[in-house]
Amino acid sequence: MMKYTIVDKETCIGCGACSDVAPEIFSQDAKGNSHTLLDNNEGTAQVPEELYDDLYDAYEGCPSESIKIADDSFAGNPNKFE
Numbered sequence: 497m498m499k500y501t502i503v504d505k506e507t508c509i510g511c512g513a514c515s516d517v518a519p520e521i522f523s524q525d526a527k528g529n530s531h532t533l534l535d536n537n538e539g540t541a542q543v544p545e546e547l548y549d550d551l552y553d554a555y556e557g558c559p560s561e562s563i564k565i566a567d568d569s570f571a572g573n574p575n576k577f578e
């Protein structure tokens with residue numbers, strides 16, 4: 497099963513927890529909000545399987561539930577942040 501991820505920048509509080517546990521997937525911009533490194537927060541790049549543990553650690557540790565994970569690309573998904 498493929499995995500895709502994206503960050504809801506509207507709800508991200510910039511705590512940095514995700515980039516601490518998954519630095520190959522997430523980083524923070526100048527405003528402190530997080531984004532995915534894989535595809536500049538488009539949610540269109542498959543997360544490499546070897547990073548799944550880091551991905552789920554970040555997902556479970558996000559205090560604002562801003563990290564979204566799906567089995568399909570987020571491209572064109574109008575509900576991607578629900």
Ligand code: SF4
Nearest residue numbers: 508509511512514558
């Ligand atoms: S853990 Fe969540 S709230 Fe914290 S920086 Fe990452 S996406 Fe934002």
